Amino acid sequence: MTAESPGSGAASRPATRRRGPELEQAIFDAVFQQLTTVGYGRLTMDSVAATAGTGKGSLYRRWPDKNALIVDALRASLPSPSDVPPQGDLRSDLLALLTRIRDALESSYGVTFQALKAEPGPGAGLVHQAVRERVFAPYRELFLAALARGAAKGEVDPAVLTTVVANAGPAMLIHRYFLEGAGIPDDFVVDVVDQVLLRMVRP
Structure with missing residues (x-):
């Protein structure tokens, strides 16, 4: 199997003429499906395209490689400020x-975050990059504004x-999630605040 041939977990579908946000969401969904079924190492641009039911040219026009694609998919799944x-009130x-951060971590993509975090190699780095850029940086500004x-x-x-x-707050949630797994109860969120x-x- 060549470096860009579809992974064994790819579920090929006939190519469609989707465009814009619809096509992008289909591609991101395919990324998460591939990460869950075959893992980071065996995910390829070909396998994502086949799973999304589009041509790989649609991917390469926007992303130079699978790392850039995975980071964008992770960013899109994380909460928007x-x-x-x-x-x-405070x-x-x-x-x-x-609560918004907790819900995003426990969304249907949470399993993918756990798998990538646990996988040796670049996978964990991609998770850290996405969480840092989409959660810590913008949410830090929201917390500062609330304070x-x-x-x-x-x-x-x-x-x-x-x-x-x-x-402090986001760090405690992310620490709990990645160390103890999904299932952060409301009581834990309330305790972090109170x-x-x-x-x-x-004062």
């Missing part, structure tokens, strides 16, 4: 942000408006 508008803001609103109301010590504090974050930031 625009999905979490301000809730009106505790509700923190709960909403952490700043709390500081303006006298609920937060201005001295704690730091990236270290803003990273027993850790709020105690850290109160």
